[in-house]
Amino acid sequence: MIQQIYPSVMHPFRYELNKDMHFAAAHYVPSESAGACSNVHGHTYFLNVTVAGNELDETGFLVNFSQIKKLIHDRFDHTMLNDHSSLFSDEDPSRFPTTENVARIVCELIQAYLDRSANKAKCVQIFLRETPTSYVVYRPYAGGNYGE
Numbered sequence: 129m130i131q132q133i134y135p136s137v138m139h140p141f142r143y144e145l146n147k148d149m150h151f152a153a154a155h156y157v158p159s160e161s162a163g164a165c166s167n168v169h170g171h172t173y174f175l176n177v178t179v180a181g182n183e184l185d186e187t188g189f190l191v192n193f194s195q196i197k198k199l200i201h202d203r204f205d206h207t208m209l210n211d212h213s214s215l216f217s218d219e220d221p222s223r224f225p226t227t228e229n230v231a232r233i234v235c236e237l238i239q240a241y242l243d244r245s246a247n248k249a250k251c252v253q254i255f256l257r258e259t260p261t262s263y264v265v266y267r268p269y270a271g272g273n274y275g276e
């Protein structure tokens with residue numbers, strides 16, 4: 129079982145849910161300045177997704193926990209991140225599979241799914257741990273504008 133304390137995110141919504149998961153994936157960071165990380169290596173990524181909103185759907189869910197897992201775990205588990213060419217690139221640093229970029233892209237994938245639902249929930253935080261000593265927190269609405 130994954131049990132961890134996460135940083136909390138400030139937001140104006142009534143409901144907040146969190147989904148934990150892990151996935152095993154390989155990657156390399158295609159830059160000389162990444163040192164050893166430019167070689168192919170693997171991680172068991174630990175991911176915490178925070179979704180918030182004011183309205184529930186017809187099932188009484190903000191979003192189905194299992195749908196969040198399906199979107200990310202099914203896509204990335206036991207894959208080579210760099211091979212996901214629609215998401216990552218060896219040419220564009222904003223698309224290198226660094227922890228920062230993976231966190232943002234995971235958020236974008238979840239938000240694209242949420243945008244297709246009538247209750248319009250928001251992915252407000254991604255916590256992505258790459259190693260026991262390294263993690264990133266991504267907050268898409270850090271400026272406070274939730275597009276309401």
Ligand SMILES: Nc1nc2c(c(=O)[nH]1)N=C([C@H](O)[C@H](O)COP(=O)(O)OP(=O)(O)OP(=O)(O)O)CN2
Nearest residue numbers: 157162164165171225226227228258259260261262
């Ligand atoms: N800002 C970032 N820095 C680094 C990233 C990254 O994605 N963003 N990635 C790496 C490597 O891919 C590596 O997987 C993780 O590096 P590091 O935390 O240094 O790994 P260690 O387990 O060796 O850490 P120790 O605490 O020294 O044991 C590097 N940097």
Ligand SMILES: [Zn+2]
Nearest residue numbers: 155165169171
């Ligand atoms: Zn790595």
